[in-house]
Amino acid sequence: MAKRIDVSGLSAFYGSHKAIDDISMTVEPCSVTAFIGPSGCGKSTFLRTLNRMHEVTPGGRVEGKVMLDDENLYASGIDPVAVRRTVGMVFQRPNPFPTMSIRDNVTAGLRLNGSYKKRELDEIVEKSLRGANLWNEVKDRLDRPGAGLSGGQQQRLCIARAIAVEPEVLLMDEPCSALDPISTLAVEDLIGELKQRFTIVIVTHNMQQAARVSDRTAFFNLSGIGEPGRLVEIDDTERIFSNPSVQATEDYISGRFG
Amino acid sequence: MDTPTSKAPAPPEAPQGRRTTGKAGDRVFLGLSRGSGIVLLVIMAAIAAFLAYRASLAISKDQANFLTAFAWNPQGNPPEFGIAILAYGTVVSSIIAMAVAVPVAIGIALFVSHYAPRKLAAPMAYVIDLLAAVPSIVYGLWGALVLVPYLAGLNQWLDEYLGWTYIFDKTGSGPARSLFTVGLLLAVMILPVITNVIREVFLQVPRMHEEAALALGATRWEVIRMSVLPFGRSGIISASMLGLGRALGETMAVATVLSPSFVFSGHLLDPGGGTFAQNIAAKFNEADAFGRDALIASGLVLFVITLLVNGAARLIIARRKEYSGAAA
Numbered sequence: 001m002a003k004r005i006d007v008s009g010l011s012a013f014y015g016s017h018k019a020i021d022d023i024s025m026t027v028e029p030c031s032v033t034a035f036i037g038p039s040g041c042g043k044s045t046f047l048r049t050l051n052r053m054h055e056v057t058p059g060g061r062v063e064g065k066v067m068l069d070d071e072n073l074y075a076s077g078i079d080p081v082a083v084r085r086t087v088g089m090v091f092q093r094p095n096p097f098p099t100m101s102i103r104d105n106v107t108a109g110l111r112l113n114g115s116y117k118k119r120e121l122d123e124i125v126e127k128s129l130r131g132a133n134l135w136n137e138v139k140d141r142l143d144r145p146g147a148g149l150s151g152g153q154q155q156r157l158c159i160a161r162a163i164a165v166e167p168e169v170l171l172m173d174e175p176c177s178a179l180d181p182i183s184t185l186a187v188e189d190l191i192g193e194l195k196q197r198f199t200i201v202i203v204t205h206n207m208q209q210a211a212r213v214s215d216r217t218a219f220f221n222l223s224g225i226g227e228p229g230r231l232v233e234i235d236d237t238e239r240i241f242s243n244p245s246v247q248a249t250e251d252y253i254s255g256r257f258g
Numbered sequence: 259m260d261t262p263t264s265k266a267p268a269p270p271e272a273p274q275g276r277r278t279t280g281k282a283g284d285r286v287f288l289g290l291s292r293g294s295g296i297v298l299l300v301i302m303a304a305i306a307a308f309l310a311y312r313a314s315l316a317i318s319k320d321q322a323n324f325l326t327a328f329a330w331n332p333q334g335n336p337p338e339f340g341i342a343i344l345a346y347g348t349v350v351s352s353i354i355a356m357a358v359a360v361p362v363a364i365g366i367a368l369f370v371s372h373y374a375p376r377k378l379a380a381p382m383a384y385v386i387d388l389l390a391a392v393p394s395i396v397y398g399l400w401g402a403l404v405l406v407p408y409l410a411g412l413n414q415w416l417d418e419y420l421g422w423t424y425i426f427d428k429t430g431s432g433p434a435r436s437l438f439t440v441g442l443l444l445a446v447m448i449l450p451v452i453t454n455v456i457r458e459v460f461l462q463v464p465r466m467h468e469e470a471a472l473a474l475g476a477t478r479w480e481v482i483r484m485s486v487l488p489f490g491r492s493g494i495i496s497a498s499m500l501g502l503g504r505a506l507g508e509t510m511a512v513a514t515v516l517s518p519s520f521v522f523s524g525h526l527l528d529p530g531g532g533t534f535a536q537n538i539a540a541k542f543n544e545a546d547a548f549g550r551d552a553l554i555a556s557g558l559v560l561f562v563i564t565l566l567v568n569g570a571a572r573l574i575i576a577r578r579k580e581y582s583g584a585a586a
Binding site: 091 | 466470472473474476477480484485488489491
């Protein structure tokens with residue numbers, strides 16, 4: 001189910017501005033890969049190219065290849081809508097559908113894909129909410145609006161919504177940056193459990209978080225204002241945080257940045 | 259630290275028992291805004307009192323049932339007048355207008371906000387604004403000179419294929435100066451107002467709600483159905499009420515197109531009927547003091563209908579408030 005991501009020679013543009021330049025990397029299935037780097041270095045942009053969300057931004061354009069196992073996501077004839085159904089995404093700010101109940105939020109993606117019997121949906125709702133460690137908190141109020149939950153609960157609801165459709169890859173764009181430490185811990189624990197079943201890529205500004213949750217870490221940087229972001233190095237997390245092979249990575253991690 | 263789940267600004271802190279040192283600017287502004295609020299309430303109360311007083315003068319002398327009689331003859335002996343025909347004509351023409359205008363307005367607003375290329379969207383929004391600025395007498399003339407003759411064909415078609423529904427059965431061969439034509443004309447007139455408000459609301463849909471749907475693998479239409487329309491729901495209702503208010507009260511255009519009569523007819527394509535505003539405009543000049551009171555009484559009914567419609571709309575919006583986008 002979980003798939004390997006193999007990126008080669010990928011550049012992304014906003015109009016004529018090149019945001020990231022020539023990135024190649026491999027993400028192993030059932031692992032957690034963290035992207036770290038200063039603001040504006042293109043980690044979020046790169047993340048969004050992995051499920052073809054970059055191109056919904058006006059002027060957004062991508063060159064290069066993203067292989068999901070042996071399928072190129074950017075081959076002609078590939079429907080971006082279908083890509084997004086297999087590569088799920090969790091955003092920086094929790095964004096449950098405000099007009100939907102908790103139950104409907106979880107099943108929103110399923111209802112796009114086809115028709116299910118109520119019993120099947122109920123099972124998936126419970127399974128997904130348990131998977132997101134939210135079931136015990138909301139099982140008595142599944143018909144209440146999702147927007148009524150706390151920020152951390154909303155984010156876990158969004159994770160439940162993303163895993164309900166059983167994606168092959170789960171992308172997380174700074175999923176904890178709007179959460180308090182307790183909720184952050186809950187989401188981090190969850191990431192550890194989810195990697196049994198999904199390939200996870202997470203963007204984070206919090207280096208301790210990268211060190212805690214990820215197996216591999218990629219460091220992105222940009223050489224100056226207006227320059228495109230580049231991948232500096234990707235390696236096992238332990239190695240990146242103890243003995244990185246590039247000086248810039250060590251400078252960034254130890255706070256001697258710039 | 260807790261995460262804010264609401265974007266609404268926090269309510270201002272309640273004033274403490276001790277007055278803060280009075281700054282002149284604060285006091286002037288407080289006086290101005292409080293004064294404005296009071297003036298509004300006083301004006302509203304004065305209008306209501308005026309309408310109620312003059313209406314009561316007329317209704318107390320009415321020999322027919324004011325609410326159900328099919329006649330308007332306040333000068334007669336005995337005076338007999340009732341608003342049944344007017345209420346029927348006003349409500350029916352407005353319903354037709356809403357039924358036509360609201361779906362089209364939603365369509366246009368969606369196109370301008372989510373489908374049209376940017377180069378096209380801005381000029382289109384501008385043209386819609388212009389349409390809203392056309393005076394109603396111009397619409398009336400257009401209706402009488404263009405719409406009425408051109409609708410003859412449509413009327414014939416409706417009569418032929420939908421005549422069995424009774425309401426589209428045309429019993430005479432008169433011109434299309436009917437409630438149906440008025441409804442269509444009103445639809446054209448209220449379309450720009452409704453479209454503009456709905457477009458504004460659609461443009462305010464937070465990007466993150468649309469991306470939530472996109473990331474789940476929603477197509478463009480599914481994004482609209484999952485995030486844009488639910489978010490815009492209360493806005494659509496408000497916009498419709500704005501349009502409905504205009505349709506209910508429209509005077510000149512209706513008076514120009516309709517050939518009024520006080521004979522009740524359920525056949526919408528037949529000429530005849532009337533609306534509150536049209537009736538007042540048509541009869542006011544030649545009415546004596548008592549006749550004017552009678553017209554004012556009919557105006558009061560229109561006032562009440564508008565109030566009820568607005569109240570109903572607010573109820574609908576309030577009932578699902580916690581599910582609305584405002585709570586996100």
